[in-house]
Amino acid sequence: MKLSLGPVLFFWPKQRVYDFYEQMLQTSVDTIYLGETVCSKRRELKTAEWIELASYLAESGKEVVLSSLALLMADSELSSLRTLCNKASLKIEANDISAVQLMSEQNLPFVCGPSTNIYNARTLKLMQKNAAMRWVMPVELSGHCLKTILKEADDLGFGDKIETEVFSYGHLPLAYSARCFTARYLDLPKDDCRFSCINYPEGVEVRSQEQQALFNINGTQTQSSSVYNLLGEVAEMQEMGVDMLRISPRADDTAGIIERFKAAIKGESQEIPLSNSACNGYWYAKPGMDLIAENQLDAGRLSC
Amino acid sequence: MDLVCPAGSLPALKKAVDNGASAVYVGFKDETNARHFSGLNFKEAKVQSAVDYARAKGVKLYIAVNTYSQPDGWDKWQKAVDVAAGIEADALICADMGVLDYATQKYPDLNLHLSVQGSSTNSESLSFYKNNFNIKRAVLPRVLSLKQVAQVAKKSPVELEVFAFGSLCIMAEGRCYLSSYLTDQSPNTCGACSPANFVRWQETDEGLESRLNEVLIDRYQEGEKAGYPTLCKGRFEVEGRVYHALEEPTSLNTIELIPDLHEIGIKAVKIEGRQRSPAYVEQVVSVWRKALDAYARDPENFKIKPQWAKPLANVSEGSQTTLGAYTRAWQ
Numbered sequence: 001m002k003l004s005l006g007p008v009l010f011f012w013p014k015q016r017v018y019d020f021y022e023q024m025l026q027t028s029v030d031t032i033y034l035g036e037t038v039c040s041k042r043r044e045l046k047t048a049e050w051i052e053l054a055s056y057l058a059e060s061g062k063e064v065v066l067s068s069l070a071l072l073m074a075d076s077e078l079s080s081l082r083t084l085c086n087k088a089s090l091k092i093e094a095n096d097i098s099a100v101q102l103m104s105e106q107n108l109p110f111v112c113g114p115s116t117n118i119y120n121a122r123t124l125k126l127m128q129k130n131a132a133m134r135w136v137m138p139v140e141l142s143g144h145c146l147k148t149i150l151k152e153a154d155d156l157g158f159g160d161k162i163e164t165e166v167f168s169y170g171h172l173p174l175a176y177s178a179r180c181f182t183a184r185y186l187d188l189p190k191d192d193c194r195f196s197c198i199n200y201p202e203g204v205e206v207r208s209q210e211q212q213a214l215f216n217i218n219g220t221q222t223q224s225s226s227v228y229n230l231l232g233e234v235a236e237m238q239e240m241g242v243d244m245l246r247i248s249p250r251a252d253d254t255a256g257i258i259e260r261f262k263a264a265i266k267g268e269s270q271e272i273p274l275s276n277s278a279c280n281g282y283w284y285a286k287p288g289m290d291l292i293a294e295n296q297l298d299a300g301r302l303s304c
Numbered sequence: 305m306d307l308v309c310p311a312g313s314l315p316a317l318k319k320a321v322d323n324g325a326s327a328v329y330v331g332f333k334d335e336t337n338a339r340h341f342s343g344l345n346f347k348e349a350k351v352q353s354a355v356d357y358a359r360a361k362g363v364k365l366y367i368a369v370n371t372y373s374q375p376d377g378w379d380k381w382q383k384a385v386d387v388a389a390g391i392e393a394d395a396l397i398c399a400d401m402g403v404l405d406y407a408t409q410k411y412p413d414l415n416l417h418l419s420v421q422g423s424s425t426n427s428e429s430l431s432f433y434k435n436n437f438n439i440k441r442a443v444l445p446r447v448l449s450l451k452q453v454a455q456v457a458k459k460s461p462v463e464l465e466v467f468a469f470g471s472l473c474i475m476a477e478g479r480c481y482l483s484s485y486l487t488d489q490s491p492n493t494c495g496a497c498s499p500a501n502f503v504r505w506q507e508t509d510e511g512l513e514s515r516l517n518e519v520l521i522d523r524y525q526e527g528e529k530a531g532y533p534t535l536c537k538g539r540f541e542v543e544g545r546v547y548h549a550l551e552e553p554t555s556l557n558t559i560e561l562i563p564d565l566h567e568i569g570i571k572a573v574k575i576e577g578r579q580r581s582p583a584y585v586e587q588v589v590s591v592w593r594k595a596l597d598a599y600a601r602d603p604e605n606f607k608i609k610p611q612w613a614k615p616l617a618n619v620s621e622g623s624q625t626t627l628g629a630y631t632r633a634w635q
Contacts (some may be wrong), residue, residue, distance in 0.1 A: 078428060
């Protein structure tokens with residue numbers, strides 16, 4: 001089972017991005033996804049610079065995939081997407097069906113990102129026929145659903161033709177909007193947002209009036225405030241035939257997290273470092289914010 | 305432009321048909337559609353009466369099978385498509401590619417519309433659905449500005465339908481998991497957002513509280529109008545400030561955009577609200593019918609009439625309306 005580094009979902013200064021990826025080259029990740037997936041106004045790195053960075057990282061021997069924007073609303077965004085997708089030498093993560101269209105019409109391999117809405121084996125098969133080489137399960141689906149989809153894929157005879165990746169660690173991307181919630185928080189119009197996301201390297205926390213942490217505002221994206229953590233489920237995923245686990249970058253200690261997952265894959269880690277700010281409910285078909293501890297699990301938990 | 309109207313029950317459908325709908329959309333009584341609320345929607349047996357009533361008056365019937373099928377329940381989605389095809393629905397509104405694929409393979413003549421839950425916001429994405437499933441129409445998510453709608457329309461390979469009035473989703477539909485994050489049920493998986501069985505109201509010393517799966521969504525002081533705790537419309541705290549961090553309770557109303565939408569080439573406008581009462585359907589549909597007819601009669605001199613505004617405001621969330629993402633200022 002391999003490890004991937006998801007695209008940085010936050011808006012970081014250019015130098016920080018470069019330094020981050022230099023550091024990531026030294027870690028155990030097998031695959032690096034990179035690129036702007038949230039907001040086209042974030043242009044510390046322009047499309048050409050992302051492509052250049054990707055090409056440089058690919059020289060390390062790690063697999064490198066360019067991640068595309070999730071919500072495309074303007075013609076200018078489509079034309080940037082075309083630039084990305086026409087770089088035939090690089091793989092693309094499609095986070096919108098527009099990218100699926102552009103890659104499949106060239107019959108080039110691509111990854112179906114977590115927002116492409118693959119909820120069943122029939123859809124997965126269609127994507128595989130359209131040249132998808134890997135898919136990332138939607139974050140709200142459970143382990144039980146995944147198991148069933150993978151079994152059906154085998155029954156339909158295409159299970160070995162597409163790889164499966166699971167979002168396993170990080171703030172969960174939960175929603176995309178035309179509205180920028182960071183600008184709204186700062187009372188700025190979106191058209192004059194002053195690129196304020198750059199001041200929040202891991203988003204802005206939204207709490208209930210009772211101080212319960214709920215969401216994480218990241219520009220036009222809303223994330224879970226809690227950090228999804230499937231470290232305790234690595235063995236189960238291995239058994240299920242999951243090919244790749246995705247670590248979503250955080251502002252601090254992403255390298256440390258990667259090595260803990262690496263150890264878990266090797267069967268070396270017995271420790272389950274779940275804190276109060278972690279969640280894993282989605283995996284157990286519970287509310288995503290829930291944290292199901294090892295001792296609460298029972299045989300009846302896996303209903304879809 | 306066609307006026308596509310909601311019906312969660314036969315009485316609501318009759319109101320829509322009698323008050324000027326061009327088409328009415330309905331769903332079945334299960335999680336195969338995006339308004340899976342208790343007491344709502346049509347049993348298979350009832351849907352035939354709906355078709356009969358609509359057809360007798362020259363109105364079309366669309367059926368929404370627009371949630372995402374999960375492995376354990378495929379037979380429900382398959383059956384929903386079979387029933388819709390069996391009664392020769394004028395259109396089947398779908399989002400899930402598995403469902404679209406099944407419908408295309410089994411019923412090649414079935415008229416397929418891409419649901420707003422399909423989350424298709426640009427021409428390349430629409431081309432994928434056209435090429436793979438031969439959809440004839442798509443409903444655009446409520447995230448595009450008017451200018452962007454025009455850009456999409458210019459290159460769209462299919463007819464376009466847009467939202468005209470009703471509850472405002474502020475997230476790109478089909479890609480919002482906020483509800484399942486708090487409750488385990490989302491529009492995609494179960495056809496429910498902020499489901500009623502997780503809602504709790506409580507009078508406390510600090511005010512009337514609305515909760516969703518025990519999470520405090522809002523707290524109302526005396527005299528404040530309380531709204532359904534749809535989680536994106538709650539009052540939350542961000543770095544010490546309490547406000548509607550995502551959106552206020554408000555409804556979309558685009559009546560003033562009728563001339564623009566027509567010029568852009570939009571084929572149909574959609575009223576949201578299958579979960580609303582027959583009275584809501586009657587009021588909203590009749591005002592929109594009058595507005596569309598007024599525009600058709602004399603497009604050059606189209607003006608909003610004051611008598612249209614009040615009935616629409618009365619049935620709007622928080623009694624206020626917005627143009628939503630159609631204007632950049634909202635974004």
